[in-house]
Amino acid sequence: xxxxxxxxxxxxxxxxxxxxxxxxxxxxxxxxxxxxxxxxxxxxxxxxxxxxxxxxxxxxxxxxxxxxxxxxxxxxxxxxxxxxxxxxxxxxxxxxxxxxxxxxxxxxxxxxxxxxxxxxxxxxxxxxxxxxxxxxxxxxxxxxxxxxxxxxxxxxxxxxxxxxxxxxxxxxxxxxxxxxxxxxxxxxxxxxxxxxxxxxxxxxxxxxxxxxxxxxxxxxxxxxxxxxxxxxxxxxxxxxxxxxxxxxxxxxxxx
Amino acid sequence: xxxxxxxxxxxxxxxxxxxxxxxxxxxxxxxxxxxxxxxxxxxxxxxxxxxxxxxxxxxxxxxxxxxxxxxxxxxxxxxxxxxxxxxxxxxxxxxxxxxxxxxxxxxxxxxxxxxxxxxxxxxxxxxxxxxxxxxxxxxxxxxxxxxxxxxxxxxxxxxxxxxxxxxxxxxxxxxxxxxxxxxxxxxxxxxxxxxxxxxxxxxxxxxxxxxxxxxxxxxxxxxxxxxxxxxxxxxxxxxxxxxxxxxxxxxxxxx
DNA sequence: TCACGGAATATGTCGGAGTAAATAGGGAGA
DNA sequence: TCTCCCTATTTACTCCGACATATTCCGTGA
Numbered sequence: 001x002x003x004x005x006x007x008x009x010x011x012x013x014x015x016x017x018x019x020x021x022x023x024x025x026x027x028x029x030x031x032x033x034x035x036x037x038x039x040x041x042x043x044x045x046x047x048x049x050x051x052x053x054x055x056x057x058x059x060x061x062x063x064x065x066x067x068x069x070x071x072x073x074x075x076x077x078x079x080x081x082x083x084x085x086x087x088x089x090x091x092x093x094x095x096x097x098x099x100x101x102x103x104x105x106x107x108x109x110x111x112x113x114x115x116x117x118x119x120x121x122x123x124x125x126x127x128x129x130x131x132x133x134x135x136x137x138x139x140x141x142x143x144x145x146x147x148x149x150x151x152x153x154x155x156x157x158x159x160x161x162x163x164x165x166x167x168x169x170x171x172x173x174x175x176x177x178x179x180x181x182x183x184x185x186x187x188x189x190x191x192x193x194x195x196x197x198x199x200x201x202x203x204x205x206x207x208x209x210x211x212x213x214x215x216x217x218x219x220x221x222x223x224x225x226x227x228x229x230x231x232x233x234x235x236x237x238x239x240x241x242x243x244x245x246x247x248x249x250x251x252x253x254x255x
Numbered sequence: 256x257x258x259x260x261x262x263x264x265x266x267x268x269x270x271x272x273x274x275x276x277x278x279x280x281x282x283x284x285x286x287x288x289x290x291x292x293x294x295x296x297x298x299x300x301x302x303x304x305x306x307x308x309x310x311x312x313x314x315x316x317x318x319x320x321x322x323x324x325x326x327x328x329x330x331x332x333x334x335x336x337x338x339x340x341x342x343x344x345x346x347x348x349x350x351x352x353x354x355x356x357x358x359x360x361x362x363x364x365x366x367x368x369x370x371x372x373x374x375x376x377x378x379x380x381x382x383x384x385x386x387x388x389x390x391x392x393x394x395x396x397x398x399x400x401x402x403x404x405x406x407x408x409x410x411x412x413x414x415x416x417x418x419x420x421x422x423x424x425x426x427x428x429x430x431x432x433x434x435x436x437x438x439x440x441x442x443x444x445x446x447x448x449x450x451x452x453x454x455x456x457x458x459x460x461x462x463x464x465x466x467x468x469x470x471x472x473x474x475x476x477x478x479x480x481x482x483x484x485x486x487x488x489x490x491x492x493x494x495x496x497x498x499x500x501x502x503x504x505x506x507x508x509x510x
Numbered sequence: 511t512c513a514c515g516g517a518a519t520a521t522g523t524c525g526g527a528g529t530a531a532a533t534a535g536g537g538a539g540a
Numbered sequence: 541t542c543t544c545c546c547t548a549t550t551t552a553c554t555c556c557g558a559c560a561t562a563t564t565c566c567g568t569g570a
Binding site: 027064067068071072074075076077092093094095096097098099100101114115118119121122125126129133178180181182183184185186188 | 282319322323326327329330331332347348349350351352353354355356369370373374376377380381384388433435436437438439440441443444
Binding site for chain 3: 316318323
């Protein structure tokens with residue numbers, strides 16, 4: 001039954017789907033392939049993806065599947081299609097880089113060091129301000145989540161998956177405590193970026209210093225409602241991360 | 256010819272397309288309708304959009320068109336479809352609120368005051384930091400754009416479209432001068448949000464004080480490379496905007 | 511050299527078939 | 541008799557191929 005279920009369309013999906021991906025749909029797999037190709041620079045802005053039929057038969061899929069993938073890419077601002085002009089890659093400033101899926105495509109290939117630096121700069125901007133807002137709002141439920149995450153961080157080190165999960169929970173709780181929808185969405189993007197860069201950072205250098213006390217200082221400041229202290233303590237944390245990224249960037253080349 | 260060209264599918268598009276929309280595609284119109292319905296709360300998170308066929312025949316469009324629209328919504332994290340469970344509205348924190356199109360849907364109906372405040376808070380966080388980075392990088396071409404926009408702002412007032420365009424150009428140039436891709440994407444979102452709220456602010460109160468001197472102070476600080484002064488000057492600007500939004504919010508109710 | 515018309519091509523749209531998953535029903539074991 | 545597990549059916553999402561349409565390009569004529 002299962003072997004019989006592997007029809008030709010699934011074989012086509014296997015051809016374009018990357019191995020680590022979960023049970024993706026066929027058009028999702030095509031979108032992933034095209035997205036990574038665009039993000040990696042294989043297709044430059046202004047370039048035209050030659051017609052539907054050519055791509056569809058090259059990828060051994062029907063035009064509908066290809067079309068669905070193009071719709072996804074269009075929704076994310078990567079391409080635009082016009083009736084006769086074909087599907088054209090849009091300029092970079094039209095791309096929705098904060099989209100989690102686009103972020104995943106960007107980090108699927110070679111992570112562009114310039115872009116990684118941009119992301120960590122954004123984090124260095126947003127998170128201290130978020131800590132300030134969290135200290136001003138001071139939601140009890142979120143405070144408890146932070147405290148639990150802090151406790152989990154004490155038990156596990158940052159080298160384990162549980163430790164990294166606790167770290168993520170702590171930062172996400174702070175973003176959540178701002179009661180700011182826009183910041184919460186950003187937290188998803190930033191968190192994803194941090195995740196994807198974690199592996200890169202891990203092989204570039206060992207995990208430095210012990211971040212627990214710094215995290216505790218952030219929590220204490222938020223708990224007592226000291227906005228300035230919270231922002232400053234978080235500033236120390238993200239500056240450390242930014243510095244790590246900067247050195248890793250120089251190590252990879254392209255100063 | 257033109258009347259003959261109006262076939263049933265175009266009539267269907269007219270049925271769901273809002274009047275002000277430009278030459279949108281059919282599935283784009285459906286996505287707009289469903290998107291605004293979801294953003295306005297007509298469909299709550301966890302709610303199920305009953306089957307393809309029901310919606311397709313209710314909207315008088317084919318299933319493909321409906322499916323394309325669902326693909327767009329899925330790409331933006333608004334919904335998720337599973338073979339039997341139907342198409343389900345995802346929780347809010349999965350939504351890609353920073354997507355320009357989603358932002359447009361959010362402001363198509365009643366602009367949620369809480370969300371507007373979030374957006375302006377984000378702007379108040381990002382723009383001073385952007386001014387600081389711009390002062391550190393100090394790109395000559397972007398500096399010229401800022402200067403031109405400043406000159407245009409002197410000639411037109413903020414009550415005219417040209418004046419508002421100059422204001423947008425000025426702020427966008429600062430974001431662009433950061434050489435930070437993530438910030439540049441955010442600028443598109445924030446700029447769109449500011450645009451959509453402009454009409455709301457205009458009828459709520461007259462344009463206050465003359466912002467030209469403050470903008471000039473930001474420009475001067477960036478031009479001489481004084482990062483702290485640039486951040487502080489921009490802080491004054493965005494705090495003013497945040498204050499305006501706050502008062503407009505209270506005026507509308509829901510303090 | 512410019513304008514108009516025809517042709518070609520790619521997009522947009524439609525209806526049908528297949529397949530995967532969730533639910534409900536029945537049977538067996540405790 | 542109640543509970544748990546297995547199976548079958550229903551459901552609707554996914555994929556496919558073909559048709560209609562709009563736009564662009566090129567050629568011809570003025």
